[in-house]
Amino acid sequence: MLRKIFNPARLSRFQRTMVTVSSSDALVSTEVDDKTGYATVTLNRAPVNSLSLELMTEIVKTVDELERSNIRGMVLTSFSNKVFCAGLDIMEMVNPDLDRLRAVWTRLQDTWASLYGTSFPTVALINGHAPAGGCLLALCCEYRVMCNNFNIGLNETQLGLAVPPWLQGTMRQTIGTREAEIHCIKGTMFNSQDALKIGLVDELAAENGEAMQRALHYLNTFKQMSPYARSATKLLMRNKDIEDMKRGRKEDVERFVENVMNSDFQNGLTVYLQSLKNRKNK
Numbered sequence: 001m002l003r004k005i006f007n008p009a010r011l012s013r014f015q016r017t018m019v020t021v022s023s024s025d026a027l028v029s030t031e032v033d034d035k036t037g038y039a040t041v042t043l044n045r046a047p048v049n050s051l052s053l054e055l056m057t058e059i060v061k062t063v064d065e066l067e068r069s070n071i072r073g074m075v076l077t078s079f080s081n082k083v084f085c086a087g088l089d090i091m092e093m094v095n096p097d098l099d100r101l102r103a104v105w106t107r108l109q110d111t112w113a114s115l116y117g118t119s120f121p122t123v124a125l126i127n128g129h130a131p132a133g134g135c136l137l138a139l140c141c142e143y144r145v146m147c148n149n150f151n152i153g154l155n156e157t158q159l160g161l162a163v164p165p166w167l168q169g170t171m172r173q174t175i176g177t178r179e180a181e182i183h184c185i186k187g188t189m190f191n192s193q194d195a196l197k198i199g200l201v202d203e204l205a206a207e208n209g210e211a212m213q214r215a216l217h218y219l220n221t222f223k224q225m226s227p228y229a230r231s232a233t234k235l236l237m238r239n240k241d242i243e244d245m246k247r248g249r250k251e252d253v254e255r256f257v258e259n260v261m262n263s264d265f266q267n268g269l270t271v272y273l274q275s276l277k278n279r280k281n282k
């Protein structure tokens with residue numbers, strides 16, 4: 001069963017009503033170009049777009065709204081030209097309240113599912129570093145354009161976290177089974193060139209403007225295509241992964257909670273946070 005089906009009949013209404021959502025202090029801002037029907041969704045949580053419960057809630061809400069407004073494509077990017085997204089907010093994992101920790105992981109699952117399962121085409125414009133959950137956001141998109149001189153990868157194991165099965169699956173789908181196994185286990189971070197070589201990103205760009213042109217070029221490739229056939233094919237390919245995640249989500253949450261509450265992990269996290277600060281002070 002398809003979860004969502006593109007409804008071409010709703011397009012004419014959409015073409016007349018254009019949205020620029022969100023205020024200047026919003027965690028996520030969205031602009032829709034009324035000529036193309038493409039939305040640019042910008043993550044806006046200074047300093048590094050780390051994924052707090054609130055930011056993830058906003059991402060899910062934004063994607064749901066865009067799904068209802070029938071846009072023709074989306075570019076996901078960052079307000080900062082240095083960090084696309086620094087992954088899960090580490091502070092959410094330091095001596096956490098258990099109910100909030102469960103909510104955080106559940107919302108990360110929702111973020112993955114809603115971005116991965118959009119009916120419209122999606123491009124990640126990776127204009128900065130994208131470790132862990134940052135890489136996850138990029139992997140959910142159909143196409144990835146990355147600016148030069150940044151790093152991307154699933155470095156969770158380096159932090160003492162296990163990579164959940166649904167995220168492993170997205171990595172496998174992108175770079176192949178063998179490479180995904182090696183690099184999820186090692187927690188490899190790739191520079192932009194190596195990310196291109198291994199297929200973790202699709203194109204490189206010298207700077208933001210060029211990256212946006214490349215992102216729009218990808219979206220334009222669908223201009224003449226039946227939106228129904230496009231989205232139906234995408235969702236037929238992706239829905240099973242989403243349903244599998246949803247079936248196992250409770251166990252996944254508990255595995256995460258157990259992982260985070262482990263005293264070795266908590267001690268490691270303190271050291272890691274200190275190392276981030278020391279690096280900054282050098």
Ligand SMILES: CCCCCCCC/C=C\CC(=O)SCCNC(=O)CCNC(=O)[C@H](O)C(C)(C)COP(=O)(O)OP(=O)(O)OC[C@H]1O[C@@H](n2cnc3c(N)ncnc32)[C@H](O)[C@@H]1OP(=O)(O)O
Binds near residue numbers: 048051256
């Ligand atoms: C079944 C079990 C499941 C287990 C989990 C599975 C995992 C799946 C998904 C997600 C997990 C995660 O995402 S864990 C988070 C991983 N993220 C990182 O390791 C990134 C750490 N950050 C960096 O490497 C760098 O900050 C950067 C390269 C992203 C940017 O470097 P830059 O030099 O520009 O900035 P600073 O390092 O000075 O950082 C500024 C400021 O932000 C704080 N910071 C950075 N990252 C985070 C973060 N992820 N969460 C919270 N805060 C973060 C950093 O400490 C600085 O703070 P101060 O200014 O106060 O010092």
